[in-house]
Amino acid sequence: MTALKEPVQTADIQTALVPVSVVYGDGIGPEIMGATLRILAAAGAQIAPQEVRMGEALYKAGHTSGFAPDAWDMLRQTGIMLKAPITTPQGGGYKSLNVTLRKTLGLYANVRPCRAYAPYVPTHHPDMNLVIIRENEEDLYAGIEHRQTREVMQCLKLITRPGCEKIVRYAFEYARANGRKKVTALTKDNIMKMCDGLFHTVFDEISAEYPDIKAEHQIIDIGTARVAARPEAYDVIVTLNLYGDIISDVAAEVAGSVGLAGSANIGDTFAMFEAIHGSAPDLAGQDAANPGGLISAAALMLGHLGQHEVAAKVQNALLCALEDGMHTQDIAGPHTKEVLGTQAFADAVIERLGRVPQHLPAVTAEAQAKEMPVRQPTTPAYIDKQLVGTDVFFEWTDSGRDPDVLAAILQEAQLRNIPLKMITNRGVKVWPGGLPETFKSDHWRCRFQSDTPVKHGDLLALLIRVHDKGLDFIKTEHLYTFDGEPGYSLGQGQ
Amino acid sequence: MTALKEPVQTADIQTALVPVSVVYGDGIGPEIMGATLRILAAAGAQIAPQEVRMGEALYKAGHTSGFAPDAWDMLRQTGIMLKAPITTPQGGGYKSLNVTLRKTLGLYANVRPCRAYAPYVPTHHPDMNLVIIRENEEDLYAGIEHRQTREVMQCLKLITRPGCEKIVRYAFEYARANGRKKVTALTKDNIMKMCDGLFHTVFDEISAEYPDIKAEHQIIDIGTARVAARPEAYDVIVTLNLYGDIISDVAAEVAGSVGLAGSANIGDTFAMFEAIHGSAPDLAGQDAANPGGLISAAALMLGHLGQHEVAAKVQNALLCALEDGMHTQDIAGPHTKEVLGTQAFADAVIERLGRVPQHLPAVTAEAQAKEMPVRQPTTPAYIDKQLVGTDVFFEWTDSGRDPDVLAAILQEAQLRNIPLKMITNRGVKVWPGGLPETFKSDHWRCRFQSDTPVKHGDLLALLIRVHDKGLDFIKTEHLYTFDGEPGYSLGQGQ
DSSP: OOOOSSSSSGTTTTTOEEEEEEOOSSSTHHHHHHHHHHHHHTTOOOOEEEEBBBSSHHHHHTTTTBBBBHHHHHHHOOEEEEEOOOOSSTTTTTHHHHHHHHHHHOEEEEEEEOOOTTTTTTOOOOEEEEEEEEOOOBBBGGGGGEEOOSSSEEEEEEEEEHHHHHHHHHHHHHHHTOOOEEEEEEEEEETTHHHHHHHHHHHHHHHOOOSSSEEEEEEEEHHHHHHHGGGGGOOEEOHHHHHHHHHHHHHHHHHHHHGOOEEEOOOSSEEEESSOOOOOGGGTTTSSSSHHHHHHHHHHHHHHHHTTHHHHHHHHHHHHHHHHEEEGGGSSSOOOOOEHHHHHHHHHHHHHHTOOOOOSSOSSSSGGGOOOOOOOOOOOOOOEEEEEEEEEEEOOOOGGGOHHHHHHHHHHHHBBBBBBBEEEETTTTEEEEEETTSSOOOEEEEEEOOOOOOOOOHHHHHHHHHTTTTTTTEEEEEEETTTTESSSSOOOOO | OSSSOOOTTTTTTSOEEEEEEOOSTTTTTHHHHHHHHHHHHHTTTOOOEEEEBHHHHHTTTOTSSSSSSTTHHHHHHEEEEEEEOOOSSSSSOOHHHHHHHHHHHHHOOOEEEEHHHTSSSSSSSOOEEEEEEEEEEOOOOOOOEEOOOSSSEEEEEEEHHHHHHHHHHHHHHHHHHHHHOOOEEEEEETTTTTTHHHHHHHHHHHHTOOSSEEEEEEEEEHHHHHHOOOEEEESSEEEHHHHHHHHHHHHHHHHHGGGGGGEEEEEESEEEESSSSOOGGGGSSSSOTTHHHHHHHHHHHHHHTTOHHHHHHHHHHHHHHHTTTEOOOOOOOOTEEEOOOHHHHHHHHHHHTTOSSSSSSSSSSSGGGOOOOOOOOOOOOOOOOOEEEEEEEEEEEOOOOOOHHHHHHHHHHBBBTTTTEEEETTTTEEETEEEEEESOOEEEEEEEEEESOOHHHHHHHHHHHHTTTTTTEEEEEEEEETTTSSSSSOOOOO
16 A cells, blocks of 8 residues: 555654544444554554544434534544444434445545465465455445335446546556556446446556556456455456445455455545454454454555555564464464454564564565555546436336336327337336236336437426326436437337 | 246146257357257156247347347247357347346246355365345346436336345245255345345345244345355355345355356246356357256256156266266366366266266255245235425536535525425535535436425426526436335435
């Protein structure tokens, strides 16, 4: 991990302490944070932790976002955060704090190094050493959900071109700065040809600017399976948010333990570092949790702050402890000599500060020190956009859910220049020419489309006529062309 | 696999051949289908294959669905299909044939047994023996995609209550009929509280009807990681379409080879059987592909037709071939005695028809013979639905994308009783009280919400006033309450 921009605090790094926001978290959070901060202090990290309160207690105090109102100002002052895991209370109305943090602060890149510590931590894949660069702000995690009929829930998957550009470019810059040779993109663009297709297109565009890095693309299901079975074949992986969420856990698990992996969340002006595991409320207060993930995250943070010597010192002490068989219960195996609690494990790391591992590859400050340039997404050339129709969605259960009946009603309402072209149910065309076997929910998508551009006013006139028929229209999705290309998919069976 | 309903053809099963639709497919498809049909004939399967043409050639002949127009009638006549993999041509406008087949014919359950063949096929998980029941019709695979701004693509994730009920009930009935003890549901309901939350809710409801089967729920990222690392801990898994797609491949891969796994696609009146792998065009014509996946699929089909004796005979012969080290190249390992081509492998299976394996557990006809009752989804009690507002989405790039400016314009347009409550960008609240760090795409969601029920006519009046401001409104999502509960999520940071 290297500094992305000049962090404001690094100029006088040898003489002053860098303020760092610290969140103690919920569940096992306070224990592993305490252990980690003790190690950082003993290692000589030039940081001044400042506690920021967020998490379960604030949710329960009525803050649906999990933050105290002054948290943003405190975070903005430091620009950097070390965070223990948070518990989001069960039940409706609470937003995921992690998602809000990432998105509000523009932490677009989630960086997860996953490596084996064989033979000291059991794994089937002793040679694996990959980094997952996960898009961190978009996709289904926008959290835009609507229940529109009695039977149907909807969530919007949103993918943006600038979002794709930022994450793909980050992946290639990361590969170059860290001496890695290959970037693999994972998408499901054989199904989601527009959303995932955009990511793939941007990947192809940007990879052409990095001829020194090998670029390849795989379908996510096959790619995840290969990461599970042959992770040593991967180097850097870049992918969309949901896929990255899944594959990050797969990679950490087959590497040996989720408990040892840290991650960085990188934005243009802010960065957050955390363990990849959760708050494990059932382990809380037992001095049983593995602080290794948060220690790894803290080392990533020190590298980001330019404190490469201290970062290497912490990582090497952690490797020494693992080599010496000093293990917490979650990673116990044939090479374990002592099963330690949280604080005893931290003590074992502290005792080994200054040593370098004998068998596992040692970390050097120099290997981490390359700069990564930051480039903003391109502003695309002018794109001609034309409105050509709309998909109107209805809740409708009359007439035995016969699509021909619905079509007849809508044809009475349609405007001459924007006729009804198609009805689908759960994406499958049911009119014209539907099949009786197709299951029909109460959620109907009805496409009104013109051969020539129309105006928003035309669509409003259409909606008024539809409304006059007494139908419950629940949503619309307008149809556009972009430089003459349709901006909408066909119905299945169309 | 057992017969779901009385297949019309099984009454005179000992005397007449059952017509079965057969698709030879693309790439390696014709080779593995030829091999498989030879084995079925030699084993005495009482089937009459009838070729149905679909796939690449039909796409290229201009059928965007990949079907000839008469295909549906042929399929309906047999009600059952054995299908080799298909190649969907690259480029826009082609719909996935598999998705269309599954959804048009109501094949709601994708059933994928995944087991190890250790030590004959290398695997780290010799004891794994699980079945994945994947919802097969809904989710992002509805394929409803729209490009609505110059920067943003959207795909709709749709989850229905009847769809959840059908797949969850199928999973529990499958577990009971096949002597399995546990069903694990995998969702991401900590993020998608409405869509995935619905699946989880239905799972909890239905699992209560099956006290003899253990029920548990895991988050998909953790669950996928555990399947990758410790698959022997799972028995039956039930999950949504996209997650099931990924985890099915993970399970098959860690079991040893994707090339040996078959799957069933089950509907109320139709069933389709196929290998889980793709058409592998680069292997085509080389007699190098493994027909094992399609052979396994054919055995599932025979069980579905009630031809349990023949099904067991085919499976046992396949197990014998594996035990004897007769392997195709994709599963070659330390126990391989001969690396065979596609047809020679089929010959090796045919030579072993009538034998039972010596080390791997043999398959018996009796173990497959339990009936599974079919129940239709419930019709829920009346739900009171009230319209309370709408989310209107805009493409907007003026005024440096300052949300306060957009809010001011919209407040001029709003109706007194349906005021502007919130603006989000990529799901993050940017008004009121947004943060300057938040990245803004050109895609804005603006929530107009009333404290009391409103009418569709009110929303149309609002849209007309918004339109008069010259804004490009690209879609709407109406806000409803259902029995008083909000049918919409909060904005992130709200």
